[in-house]
Amino acid sequence: MREVNFMQAFNEGMREEMHRDKTVFFMGEDVQLPVFGFALGLVDEFGPERIINTPLSEAGFVGAGVGAAAAGMRPVVDLSVFGFAYLAMDQIASEAAKMRYMFGGQVKIPLVICGIAGIMGSSAAHHSESPHGMFMNVPGLKIVAPSTPYDCKGLLKAAIRDDNPVLFFQFIQLGLLTGAIPDEDYIVPLGVADLKREGTDVTVVAIGPMVPKALTVAENLAKEGISLEVVDPRTLVPLDKPAICASVKKTGRLVIADEAPRTCGAAAEIAAVVVEDEDTFGYLDAPIQRVTRHHVPMPCSPVLERFVVPDEGRIEAAVRKVMGKS
C-alpha cells in the first residue's frame, strides 16, 4: 500500500488504463498543461495524440467524445470545471445518454466525462458547482462521486472499462486528501456503496466531500456515546439501494448529507428510495433529515459561502434531531 492524494490517484488510474487499453484517450481544455494535478505529466508519457488539448468548445469536444466512443474508442473527456457541462448539455443529455436506447441497443457509448466539482473557495456561482444530482434525472448516465483516493482510482478504472457514459465528479476540496492505495491493479465496481464507518444509532449517507465531514462528526459524537454509521454510496447511478436500506434497518435513523442544492437532488432521491422500500420504512424511528447546500447559487463572499455550504455543525444538528435531542 502507498499513500497518494486524490489527484495523484486519478492520475495513476488514467495512466494505467491508457497503458492497458490503446483505445483510451484523454481530451479537454489545457489538459497538456493542467492547472490542477489530475492530468499532470500525462502528455509527457502518452504524447499529444492521446492527450488532446481542445479549444473552448465544450459542446463540440464532448460530442466528439460521444462519437469517438460510438466508433470504438474509450474517450475520457475533461470539462475542466463541471459547471462547464451546461455548455455541452445537449451532447450529454440528448446524445450520450440517449443514443443507445433510441437506436434500440445498436450502439454503446463507453465515455467518461470528468471535471472539477464542488466548492472552490470564493470562486462564486459559475465555478463552484456540484451538479451531480441534476444529472441523476437523465436516464442513461452513470454518475460517480468518489470521496477517497482509493475509491477515486478504482472507480475511474471501472468507469473507463464500463461500456456506458459515466460522469465522474472530481470534488476539488478532496484534491489534496491523502489515503492508501494498493500497488496492484484493482477496480471499485460501480454501484457498490462503502461503509466508511460502522455504527448503530444513526445512518449518515454522505456524498463526496461530505464523507470526511461526516466522519469527523462521527468521531466527535462517539465521545458522547452516539454511534454513527457512515455510508458512502460512491456512485449515485447505479445507487446501492440494498446497502443504504440495510444500514437504515440497523440504525432506524437516517441523515443524508450532500453539498449540492437541495431540491430534487441526490439526497431527495435517497430519502425517497428509503421510504418507498416496504421492508425499510417500518424501521424508521424518526423523519429523515437532509443536510444540503442552501438552495441558492454559490456566493463569492467567504461569509456567505460558509453559510450556504453544509458543514459538520449542520450534520451534527441533523443527527441530534433524528436522535430526538435537538
Added chain:
Amino acid sequence: MAIDKDKLLELYTKMLLIRRFEERSADLLMAGEIPSGIHSSIGQEAVAVGVCANLRTDDCVSSTHRAHGHLIAKGGDIKLMMAELYCKRTGYCKGKGGSMHMADYSIGFIGACALVGGGLPVATGVALAAKLQGKDQVTVAFFGDGATNEGTFHESINLASIWNLPIVYVCENNMYAVTTPTSYSIPVKDVATRAVAYGIPGETVDGQDVLAVSAAAGTAVERARQGAGPSLLECKTYRYLGHFVSEEFLLGGKNYRTDDEINSWKARDAIALFGTKLMENGVLTKDKVASIEADIKAKVEDAVTFARQGPQPAPEEALEDLFV
C-alpha cells in the same frame, strides 16, 4: 477625426487607472486581503478604453471573467469594485459576485460572465431589446479569443446579423485561452475574418494603440447606432500576467509563453506608447503625468479604504436576491 486634448487625456488617465487598480488588486490578493481570484487585464487597457470612449452612459456592455478594465472604462465606481473584490456588503453585488461577476446596471454594464462565451447571447438580447424598443442604444460584447470557438459566438453573431441588431462584438485577442495558444486553437490568422461567414464587417486592429481601437470601434458603434447592423472588431493584445493572478504557482514553473514573447509585448505597452505620443504632441508633460499618477493613487487608496471599512454581509443575506 481629430480628438480634443481633454479627450486624449481622459483616455490616458483611464488606461492608467485600470493599470493601477489591477496592480493594487493583485497585490492585495497576494497579501491575502482579497478572497476571490482575479483575472488581471494588465496589458489590455487600450482595448477597454478605446472601445468605451465611443459609448454613452445608456449604451450597454457585457464582459467576461477579465472584467475590471471594461467596468472602469464604462465609468464604473472603483470603490464599489474594490469592495466587491473584498466581498463586502458595500460592493457592487453585495459580495455575491466577486471579481468575475461584477455588474452596474445604472451605467449599462450588464454584467461579467465567467463562463467563456456566455455573455454573447445575453448581449445580443440586450441589443434585440433596444431595437424592439426603438432606442438608439448600442451594445458592446467583450470576449476573448477563446470565446470565438464557442457555439455562442457563432450563434449570436448570426442572430445579430439576420436581425440587424445594434451591437458590436469586440474580441480581445490576447493569443491564449488559459494555456492554449490561438495558433493551435484557431485555424484562421485573424478572428475578424470569421465575420465573413455572417455577412457583417470584420476588422482587426492593433489593440495596443488606443487611438486605433477607438477609431475602429467608433465606426462600428456609429454603424450600429444608425441601424446598419452589427460588426466584429478584433483587437490584438496581450495579458502580462497569467490567466489568473498567481497562476504560475499552480503551473509549477512550467510556462506556456516565452520571456521573449512577454517582453516584446511589454515593449509595446499601450500606456507607454500613448504617453510618448501625447508628450511628443505636447498634450502631456512629465509634471502632468506625475499629477495624474498622484490623483489615481489617491483614488485607488480611497477605494481600498472603502473596501476595508465596509461591513461583511450577514450570513443570512446569502438567501436574498434569488427571486424578485
